Amino acid sequence: MSEPIMFSDLALSEPVMRAIQKVGYEQPSPIQAAAIPVLLAGGDILGMAQTGTGKTAAFALPLLSRIDTKQADPQILVLAPTRELAIQVAEAFQKYASEIPGFHVLPIYGGQDMTSQLRSLKRGAHVVVGTPGRVMDHLRRGSLNLNNLKALVLDEADEMLRMGFIDDVEWILEHTPKTRQTALFSATMPKEIRHVCNNYLNNATEIKIASSQSTDANIEQVYWMVSGTNKLDALTRILEVEPFDGMIIFVRTKTATVELAEKLEARGYSASALNGDMNQQLRERTIERLKTNKLDIVIATDVAARGIDVERVSHVVNYDIPYDSEAYVHRIGRTGRAGRSGKAILFVAPREKRLLYTIEKATKKPITLMELPSGATVTKHRIDQFTQQITDTLQAQADLSFFNDLLAEYSHKNDVSPEQIASAIAYLLQVERPLQVKFTDVKPERERSSRDDRGSRDRDDRGSRDGGRDRGSREDRPRREHNDENMDRYRIEVGRNHEARPGDIVGAIANEAGIESRFIGHIKLHDEFSTVDLPTGISKDILAKLKKVRVRNRPLEISLDTGPRTGGDDFSRKPKRDFGPREGGGRDFSNKDGGRDKPRFGERDGKKTSFRPKKTD
Ligand code: AMP
Numbered sequence: 001m002s003e004p005i006m007f008s009d010l011a012l013s014e015p016v017m018r019a020i021q022k023v024g025y026e027q028p029s030p031i032q033a034a035a036i037p038v039l040l041a042g043g044d045i046l047g048m049a050q051t052g053t054g055k056t057a058a059f060a061l062p063l064l065s066r067i068d069t070k071q072a073d074p075q076i077l078v079l080a081p082t083r084e085l086a087i088q089v090a091e092a093f094q095k096y097a098s099e100i101p102g103f104h105v106l107p108i109y110g111g112q113d114m115t116s117q118l119r120s121l122k123r124g125a126h127v128v129v130g131t132p133g134r135v136m137d138h139l140r141r142g143s144l145n146l147n148n149l150k151a152l153v154l155d156e157a158d159e160m161l162r163m164g165f166i167d168d169v170e171w172i173l174e175h176t177p178k179t180r181q182t183a184l185f186s187a188t189m190p191k192e193i194r195h196v197c198n199n200y201l202n203n204a205t206e207i208k209i210a211s212s213q214s215t216d217a218n219i220e221q222v223y224w225m226v227s228g229t230n231k232l233d234a235l236t237r238i239l240e241v242e243p244f245d246g247m248i249i250f251v252r253t254k255t256a257t258v259e260l261a262e263k264l265e266a267r268g269y270s271a272s273a274l275n276g277d278m279n280q281q282l283r284e285r286t287i288e289r290l291k292t293n294k295l296d297i298v299i300a301t302d303v304a305a306r307g308i309d310v311e312r313v314s315h316v317v318n319y320d321i322p323y324d325s326e327a328y329v330h331r332i333g334r335t336g337r338a339g340r341s342g343k344a345i346l347f348v349a350p351r352e353k354r355l356l357y358t359i360e361k362a363t364k365k366p367i368t369l370m371e372l373p374s375g376a377t378v379t380k381h382r383i384d385q386f387t388q389q390i391t392d393t394l395q396a397q398a399d400l401s402f403f404n405d406l407l408a409e410y411s412h413k414n415d416v417s418p419e420q421i422a423s424a425i426a427y428l429l430q431v432e433r434p435l436q437v438k439f440t441d442v443k444p445e446r447e448r449s450s451r452d453d454r455g456s457r458d459r460d461d462r463g464s465r466d467g468g469r470d471r472g473s474r475e476d477r478p479r480r481e482h483n484d485e486n487m488d489r490y491r492i493e494v495g496r497n498h499e500a501r502p503g504d505i506v507g508a509i510a511n512e513a514g515i516e517s518r519f520i521g522h523i524k525l526h527d528e529f530s531t532v533d534l535p536t537g538i539s540k541d542i543l544a545k546l547k548k549v550r551v552r553n554r555p556l557e558i559s560l561d562t563g564p565r566t567g568g569d570d571f572s573r574k575p576k577r578d579f580g581p582r583e584g585g586g587r588d589f590s591n592k593d594g595g596r597d598k599p600r601f602g603e604r605d606g607k608k609t610s611f612r613p614k615k616t617d
């Protein structure tokens with residue numbers, strides 16, 4: 001492997017470097033190493049990257065390095081498809097700018113109170129992160145001044161296209177200075193996005209982080225979809241039942257190596273951190289301890305674990321997903337050494353699913369879904385261990401005569417059986433670590449699905465597995481099967497004659513009401529109006545908000561649909577057509593998200609989520 005690029009090689013500003021040090025990043029991710037120099041030099045970028053690759057820092061770090069806090073008007077504008085992403089990106093900017101005095105970032109998105117948004121804009125922000133609809137609103141009102149804009153970032157451009165924002169995005173691009181620097185990030189490259197790149201990017205450097213890597217056949221690869229249980233609990237459950245010898249657990253930051261090592265030690269494991277802050281001698285000593293059985297678990301960053309060759313490492317756990325397939329291959333290559341077999345376990349958050357598929361595709365190896373050990377499995381394991389200890393002690397022919405006499409006397413005096421005494425002692429022994437365990441697992445639909453329906457899960461997360469062939473084909477898109485009991489049909493006063501498209505409607509409702517797009521059901525366009533299925537129990541507040549939301553410049557004026565169900569088709573189960581980039585033609589549409597899962601409204605991955613817009617200022 002060639003020498004890795006380090007942050008210190010990248011000419012980032014001093015305050016930004018201090019912030020990186022503070023958050024504990026050790027090394028730039030591949031997309032960062034490629035994008036940072038170009039953005040620092042003022043160039044445009046077309047980055048093909050998905051969530052989990054470190055793309056936010058790839059644009060935030062260099063752009064922040066060039067910010068002039070004396071200028072109060074926005075210098076950087078980031079457009080993001082959803083309110084959640086806008087908030088997340090704004091938080092990332094805040095984190096990376098923690099050492100830049102007087103820095104302000106402002107997220108603006110639909111559903112947020114306009115008055116406070118206007119006030120915040122008036123106060124000034126160096127960076128604005130917004131959803132396209134709301135940004136457009138402010139530009140029209142004159143409350144957002146982009147005359148001094150230096151850089152514009154389009155984050156998750158394909159998602160903005162999918163949600164029907166592409167016209168708005170182009171409108172915004174038209175209303176920003178031509179001199180601006182532009183960075184566009186997209187996981188896929190449909191032709192509409194290509195078109196935006198061709199028209200609005202200047203000599204852009206294309207960055208695509210994908211390489212074909214092969215993994216050893218003797219390594220079993222599994223993943224667990226992070227949900228319902230937190231990662232630490234999941235890890236300790238795995239540690240209880242997996243028969244491992246040595247283990248390397250990979251995390252992303254130096255801080256995380258230390259924190260996780262401490263937590264595992266507190267749980268009784270012999271674990272130690274290994275990171276780039278430790279000097280060479282200490283690192284070597286740690287690896288030596290792992291080799292010689294003095295240590296079982298090492299929690300490492302990529303940099304620190306490079307080249308570790310310890311035969312007894314039977315397991316690698318990717319606690320934090322690696323940035324790309326190359327890092328994945330290097331990580332899991334720490335096991336299965338010297339012809340032994342090994343096991344690699346990968347934790348994947350739902351939003352990182354695309355990265356999982358990229359890794360699978362690049363390594364040409366399936367990574368199978370694993371179930372977390374159940375309460376019954378852990379219980380059985382603990383009982384086996386416990387009884388084995390009894391057997392071992394009896395077989396070791398230790399001198400037990402003192403205890404024999406003591407307990408015989410106790411039994412006689414108190415008239416209790418030897419079993420009763422043994423039970424009391426066993427209870428005392430196991431009080432800290434009960435033998436019978438019960439976990440209250442919240443199992444999301446996805447986790448229950450089998451490998452065979454991986455295709456549906458792909459689509460459920462909006463992505464298409466092949467990364468590009470995503471919008472055109474009918475078969476490739478899911479059908480949302482709504483249970484009428486969970487959905488109400490609403491009428492909105494925009495229709496085909498107003499040039500409304502399902503994507504516009506989904507986008508507007510998702511962003512303005514904060515209802516995740518996967519909860520938005522079937523959409524049917526009529527000439528003068530449309531109908532849309534939404535989860536039951538939407539609050540009056542949200543409906544009031546939705547009434548005023550505009551699509552194609554017309555207020556939705558949403559109301560419960562009481563009209564006849566024209567046509568009599570069971571179109572909520574068998575839509576004739578999903579929405580996509582087309583004009584005319586079919587009239588029935590179903591929202592692309594959601595697929596077969598029938599998620600209940602207000603639930604996300606098994607957890608309750610709020611759909612009320614959060615106020616950030
Ligand atoms: P993103 O792909 O931008 O959503 O980032 C994914 C995660 O990676 C975030 O939690 C970041 O904090 C983290 N991250 C980004 N860059 C680095 C880095 N160089 N080292 C460690 N973690 C990082």
